[in-house]
Amino acid sequence: xxxxxxxxxxxxxxxxxxxxxxxxxxxxxxxxxxxxxxxxxxxxxxxxxxxxxxxxxxxxxxxxxxxxxxxxxxxxxxxxxxxxxxxxxxxxxxxxxxxxxxxxxxxxxxxxxxxxxxxxxxxxxxxxxxxxxxxxxxxxxxxxxxxxxxxxxxxxxxxxxxxxxxxxxxxxxxxxxxxxxxxxxxxxxxxxxxxxxxxxxxxxxxxxxxxxxxxxxxxxxxxxxxxxxxxxxxxxxxxxxxxxxxxxxxxxxxxxxxxxxxxxxxxxxxxxxxxxxxxxxxxxxxxxxxxxxxxxxxxxxxxxxxxxxxxxxxxxxxxxxxxxx
Amino acid sequence: xxxxxxxxxxxxxxxxxxxxxxxxxxxxxxxxxxxxxxxxxxxxxxxxxxxxxxxxxxxxxxxxxxxxxxxxxxxxxxxxxxxxxxxxxxxxxxxxxxxxxxxxxxxxxxxxxxxxxxxxxxxxxxxxxxxxxxxxxxxxxxxxxxxxxxxxxxxxxxxxxxxxxxxxxxxxxxxxxxxxxxxxxxxxxxxxxxxxxxxxxxxxxxxxxxxxxxxxxxxxxxxxxxxxxxxxxxxxxxxxxxxxxxxxxxxxxxxxxxxxxxxxxxxxxxxxxxxxxxxxxxxxxxxxxxxxxxxxxxxxxxxxxxxxxxxxxxxxxxxxxxxxxxxxxxxxxxxxxxxxxxxxxxxxx
Numbered sequence: 259x260x261x262x263x264x265x266x267x268x269x270x271x272x273x274x275x276x277x278x279x280x281x282x283x284x285x286x287x288x289x290x291x292x293x294x295x296x297x298x299x300x301x302x303x304x305x306x307x308x309x310x311x312x313x314x315x316x317x318x319x320x321x322x323x324x325x326x327x328x329x330x331x332x333x334x335x336x337x338x339x340x341x342x343x344x345x346x347x348x349x350x351x352x353x354x355x356x357x358x359x360x361x362x363x364x365x366x367x368x369x370x371x372x373x374x375x376x377x378x379x380x381x382x383x384x385x386x387x388x389x390x391x392x393x394x395x396x397x398x399x400x401x402x403x404x405x406x407x408x409x410x411x412x413x414x415x416x417x418x419x420x421x422x423x424x425x426x427x428x429x430x431x432x433x434x435x436x437x438x439x440x441x442x443x444x445x446x447x448x449x450x451x452x453x454x455x456x457x458x459x460x461x462x463x464x465x466x467x468x469x470x471x472x473x474x475x476x477x478x479x480x481x482x483x484x485x486x487x488x489x490x491x492x493x494x495x496x497x498x499x500x501x502x503x504x505x506x507x508x509x510x511x512x513x514x515x516x517x518x519x520x521x522x523x524x525x526x527x528x529x530x531x532x533x534x535x536x537x538x539x540x541x542x543x544x545x546x547x548x549x550x551x552x553x554x555x556x557x558x559x560x561x562x563x564x565x566x567x568x569x570x571x572x573x574x575x576x577x578x579x580x581x582x583x
Numbered sequence: 584x585x586x587x588x589x590x591x592x593x594x595x596x597x598x599x600x601x602x603x604x605x606x607x608x609x610x611x612x613x614x615x616x617x618x619x620x621x622x623x624x625x626x627x628x629x630x631x632x633x634x635x636x637x638x639x640x641x642x643x644x645x646x647x648x649x650x651x652x653x654x655x656x657x658x659x660x661x662x663x664x665x666x667x668x669x670x671x672x673x674x675x676x677x678x679x680x681x682x683x684x685x686x687x688x689x690x691x692x693x694x695x696x697x698x699x700x701x702x703x704x705x706x707x708x709x710x711x712x713x714x715x716x717x718x719x720x721x722x723x724x725x726x727x728x729x730x731x732x733x734x735x736x737x738x739x740x741x742x743x744x745x746x747x748x749x750x751x752x753x754x755x756x757x758x759x760x761x762x763x764x765x766x767x768x769x770x771x772x773x774x775x776x777x778x779x780x781x782x783x784x785x786x787x788x789x790x791x792x793x794x795x796x797x798x799x800x801x802x803x804x805x806x807x808x809x810x811x812x813x814x815x816x817x818x819x820x821x822x823x824x825x826x827x828x829x830x831x832x833x834x835x836x837x838x839x840x841x842x843x844x845x846x847x848x849x850x851x852x853x854x855x856x857x858x859x860x861x862x863x864x865x866x867x868x869x870x871x872x873x874x875x876x877x878x879x880x881x882x883x884x885x886x887x888x889x890x891x892x893x894x895x896x897x898x899x900x901x902x903x904x905x906x907x908x909x910x911x912x913x914x915x916x917x918x919x920x921x922x923x924x925x926x927x928x929x930x931x932x
Contacts, residue, residue: 272686310831329831330828330832331832331834331836335832337829339825343823343828343829345830345844347847356835357834360839408834
């Protein structure tokens, strides 16, 4: 079990409307990612689901039960915070055991569950340490351990990896995905990093100014964004928006030539990543265009370049930014 | 050059600090010296500092004349119980202010609303008193009615304010001169405020708050409650909300959230708050002198006994003072690091 349904959920702080009204259905066992720029309300939406914020209007149900007014302690959800939020005065063992102690489980059961979680997360040697004696990655593992021991209905992750360094972030990303595969529990993951969203999600929810812009699988959003905002937000580097932002082409859908093509431009500079080269081209009246070349490209700054967009991959938008299909 | 200037500056500041420190310590030193002299020597001016023969007789006289054990027992009871009682009220209060603050006034007061509140209160008070068969033209009924009609809207107004206002309001009670509240409190203590009397089912006419722990402990608690709440509030503010939220997600009830997470994390703050409150309650004199006499009189009352119409007995007064302050001085000495940390916690971080 682990379905979560939001029905016209609205959140207002004083005069500010944070979430004007969100409808969303999260299926059992799904890995869903809320993504959007900072201040778009994605964390607020997660906190509403968690019960840490009160819903202004609308209803929220978990497994078919209305939990709109249920306190967070009784929603059977587990949350991993950005700052880890470990209890600094407790050992790792007590941190992981805390939710079970709150559930008043017998001692042996608690010990067993803590041992299992610790073994799964490589924390067995650190059980008697205090959180301050651990590295960032280990702290994050403890936070995850604390979440998994109680076998919640769903996991909520609030930007859990943004305090980690890049290499560790990739490792933890894989671990969380592995965890989801093993446990098959519903997970809701909030991030501002669209790469994280694309790699991890079964479905992505793109938020902008508190509105749900689009919900879909990573490739749906990539191939058929239904607004200019989603088109610009998903994909790296960003989609090129040309002709008063009514036409969008992704950098990887433009063919290059040094002789002839539809558009002409001058290479301003090139980013060599090894596997790809990103060329930033001054397209004259078209403005700046980013183009991806596979492998090591022969183009250098100052070179003349001709570009031909793939006609099947062109996105068109109306004045309001809605996609025209 | 810069380093030399820095060194001179440090030296000057150190000298200044020592001067101020010695000036502050001097009265205690003088008291100690005077306590160890005979009455006539202590009275002589200019004071012959260290030449006179030392004596411990003053301490013996103080113990003989007044029952030191009784006073110190009373002080300890009042100071400790009022601190504990204060914590019971201050911890929930500070929790709500730090973690669930009211951002905007919950009632927006307008002229219309004021009038409606006053009239409705008056109406319901009248109705209630009428139902109780009171003669509404009676002075007691009018007095009680007027009291309720003023307090209810004012209380509503105070409690509808946002948290910042509430905090400042609490602090403002410490700015009022205590003498201003003496007469009403004195009346409450002597005559139980004319309220407690024989109600038929319980007779409280003989039950008096004057010179009793039942009066002194809550009073001392109320006097220091604003300070306790403020200090705890600053401490709690330093604890990240996310940790408490995590405990809520982990299924902790409010009680567990406060006792298992918040309080253990705030132990240093609670300890220094308790210490400060102990010192304040220990040194309190104004209310103790006015509201106690024999049974619940603390050490400050004992000291005052030594200034008599026949003149000051400096040596004995000093000995009594020294006996009164030594315990708290020792506690303060051992906990000074904790105290300083506590008082500057929010400021320095």
